[in-house]
Amino acid sequence: MNRIFIFILFLGVIACKPKDTPVAETPVPKPDSTAKGISPDVPGLRHLWDTDKTLTTCESVLYDKNNNLLFVSCINGTPPDKKDGDGYIAKVGLDGKIITPKWATGLSGPKGMGIVGNTLYVTDIDRLVSIDMATGKIAKTWNVKGAKFLNDVATADDGTVYFTDSNISSIYALKNGKVETLVDQDTTLGGTNGVYVDGNMLMLAGMNSGKVLRMDIKTHAVQQVADGIGAGDGLEKYKTGWLVSNWNGAISYIGSDGDVMEVLNSEEAKLNTADIEVIEDKNLLLIPTFFGNMVSAYELVKQ
Numbered sequence: 579m580n581r582i583f584i585f586i587l588f589l590g591v592i593a594c595k596p597k598d599t600p601v602a603e604t605p606v607p608k609p610d611s612t613a614k615g616i617s618p619d620v621p622g623l624r625h626l627w628d629t630d631k632t633l634t635t636c637e638s639v640l641y642d643k644n645n646n647l648l649f650v651s652c653i654n655g656t657p658p659d660k661k662d663g664d665g666y667i668a669k670v671g672l673d674g675k676i677i678t679p680k681w682a683t684g685l686s687g688p689k690g691m692g693i694v695g696n697t698l699y700v701t702d703i704d705r706l707v708s709i710d711m712a713t714g715k716i717a718k719t720w721n722v723k724g725a726k727f728l729n730d731v732a733t734a735d736d737g738t739v740y741f742t743d744s745n746i747s748s749i750y751a752l753k754n755g756k757v758e759t760l761v762d763q764d765t766t767l768g769g770t771n772g773v774y775v776d777g778n779m780l781m782l783a784g785m786n787s788g789k790v791l792r793m794d795i796k797t798h799a800v801q802q803v804a805d806g807i808g809a810g811d812g813l814e815k816y817k818t819g820w821l822v823s824n825w826n827g828a829i830s831y832i833g834s835d836g837d838v839m840e841v842l843n844s845e846e847a848k849l850n851t852a853d854i855e856v857i858e859d860k861n862l863l864l865i866p867t868f869f870g871n872m873v874s875a876y877e878l879v880k881q
Contacts, residue, residue, distance in 0.1 A: 772813035783810030
């Protein structure tokens with residue numbers, strides 16, 4: 579599969595530097611969308627803002643469209659699977675201002691999040707937690723037998739909550755108030771991390787394999803969509819393709835034909851790119867930087 583590397587922006591802020599260190603930007607030549615089948619939907623990125631560096635070990639960002647704000651899950655230190663009870667969820671505005679630093683507490687290693695109605699679902703190491711969005715209080719907890727490192731969350735239109743375990747390549751579903759195992763320790767999935775519900779399919783990003791897969795929810799039949807994305811983390815639909823993060827510090831666009839184009843690389847800046855969020859109608863990409871302790875926002879622009 580052809581790999582086309584475009585280094586659009588380097589994040590110029592690293593955790594040990596002062597907050598107001600300028601972001602380094604590198605001019606990028608416009609790709610020829612007719613050459614080599616490159617999709618015209620491949621976005622460029624323009625840096626908009628960074629939050630304060632108080633979102634300690636931020637892992638995931640989720641857009642709450644009803645309240646027009648962001649939820650950010652913060653592990654608050656490492657190791658990310660330590661049951662220390664100091665993890666939290668923050669509320670952040672679309673301008674990058676932190677609204678409520680510790681809106682929901684009582685978590686240990688919160689990671690993926692999903693919304694159904696007025697409930698926020700969050701994975702927390704070996705349990706799934708529901709949070710009342712009106713109060714920020716934990717409403718219910720489901721302990722997941724055999725779980726080691728629960729990670730990303732995706733919700734379906736019927737209210738089903740899907741979530742992954744990246745340590746043991748398992749996928750679970752919360753249906754009618756009960757957790758069931760959809761896929762049990764299938765190593766061929768390559769460390770299931772990012773998950774996205776796309777009709778009757780689950781899109782999956784492999785933390786260990788560097789692959790993006792498409793799995794039929796009913797039959798569990800799997801197809802490879804793309805390869806070579808690194809430590810696959812967040813996965814979001816954008817235009818006719820997908821934006822996927824490599825936890826080590828990169829964002830790639832996967833076209834409908836499976837071609838992979840890197841659109842951001844922040845490895846030199848030592849900023850991770852964890853479980854991303856895309857708000858397509860606002861042309862926004864939100865990136866939690868994990869050890870960078872901040873969320874970075876980029877405008878998705880046409881090349």
